[in-house]
Amino acid sequence: MYVASAIMVCFAGALVSYMAKGHARAVALIFSLVPLALFGYMYALVGTAYTEAHPWITPLGIQLSFAIDGLSMALVLLTAILFPLTIVYAWNHDQRPGLFFSLLLLLEAALIGVFTATDFIVFYICWELTLIPLYFVVGLFGGERREHAAIKFFIYTHVGSLVMLLAIFALYFASGLSTFDMHSLMGAYAQLPPALRDLIFAGLLVGFIVKLPAVPFHGWLPDAYGEAPTAGTVLIAGLLSKMGAYGLLRISLPMLGVTHSVGLFTTLLAVLGVGGIVYASLVALAQRDLKQMVAYSSVSHMGFVLLAVASLSAVSVSGAMFMLFSHGLIIALLFMAVGVVHERAGTRLIPELGGITHRMPVLAFLVMGGFLASLGLPGMSGFVAEFLILTGAYPSLPTFVLAALFGMIITASYYIWAMQRAFFGPYNERLGEVMDVGATQAVPMAVLLGLVVLLGLYPAPLLGMLEKVATSLVMGVLL
Known part of the structure; x- marks a missing residue:
C-alpha cells in the first residue's frame, strides 16, 4: 500500500491546502514530506522489488496496479525530494496560496502514479492528470503571456498523448487478452504482425518524445518555461520532462528489440538525440535571457536519453537513468537561481x-556549481551520467557519439560565457542595490547542489539499483 498511500496523501494534502488558504504553504510542506518518508523507508528497508494491485474496472481488465524497481524508485525519490524543496523555495508566494500549493500537491500525486503504474490505463490517466495542475500554474500565476503559454503547452502535449492512447488501444484490441496490464501486453506485442508492431511503437514514441521534449517537437517548451512561475518551471523541467524519458526507457526500450523496423527506429532515435543535443546547444548559445538559455540546455541534455535508448547498451541505458535523477537536481537548482536573479535584479537579460x-x-x-554540474565537470553527477551514456553508446554509434561530444563543447561555451557576462566583471550600477539570496531560497538550492556533488563523488547507491533494471529492459523484460 506504499504507493497508493503516497498518492492519496498528496490528494488529501491538495484538498487541505486549498482550504487552509493563509496556512497553505505549511500544510503543503507537511503533506509533501510524507511521500519522502515513505519512499525513503522503502529505499532503505523494503528494497526495489515491490508490487501492489487493487481491483478497479474488472470487466475491462483495468486495475490499480503499481510496482517499483530501480528506475521507478529513482524517479519517485526525485519527485519526493523536489516537491518539499520547491515549496520551501516558493514560501513567500502570496498570490492565492491555497490554490497554488494545492495544485503542486495534485501534480505530485499524478507524477507518482506515472512513475509506478503497471496498468496502461492508470498510466495514461496519471499522465494526462499532470496537465491540469500545470495548466493552471502557468495560466494563473505565470508572466505576461501566461495564457498563451498555458494553452500552447496543453495542446502540444495533449495531442501527443492522444496519439499514445491510440497506440495503447491498438495493442489492447490486437492482443485479445482483455487486460491493460503492461507486462501481459508487452508479452503479446512480439506476436503481432510486423506492420502493426511498427505502428504501435511509433504511436507510443510520439507521446514520449513530445513530453521529453525532443527536437523538433519542443515548440511548447520556450513559452511554458519562460512564462511559468519559477516553482512551475522547476517542476516542469525537473520532473515533467522525465515522464517522456521514463516512457522511452520503461516501455519503448523493451519493445524496440522485437519491433520489426528496429534499425530504422534506432537510427531515428539517434538522429533525434544528437540533433537535439547540438541544435539546442547552439540555440542556448544565442540566448540573451538566462531562463531561456537554461531551458534549451534542458532540451539538449534530454537528447542523451534518446542516444542511450538507440544504443541498446545496458551501460548507456544505466547512464540515461542516472541522468534523469541527476538532471532533475541540476535543472531545478539552475531555474531556482535564475528566479532569484530576476526577482532581485529585476531582469533576466544577460547584457543587462x-x-x-x-x-x-x-x-x-x-x-x-549548477553550471559546472550541467556542463559535466568531473566530481559532479552530470559527468557520471554523460560518461556512462557516451561510453556505452560508442561501440554501436561512434559517429553519433562524436557529434554529441561537439554539443558538449558548445554547452561548456554558453555556460562559461553567460557566467562571465552576467556574474563577473565590473558591477552594473544601473541595477541599484541588489540583495543576495535569502535563506528560504538558498537552503533548497544548497541541498540540491550538495546532492549533485555527493552523487558525483559517490554514485554507487543510485547506480547499484539502476544497473540491474537497465540490463533487464535492454533484454526486453518490462519489470
Missing part, C-alpha cells in the same frame, strides 16, 4: 546584468 557576484556572492557560488 554584469558583476552581480559583488552583490550576490552566495547566489553566484550556487549558480557556478
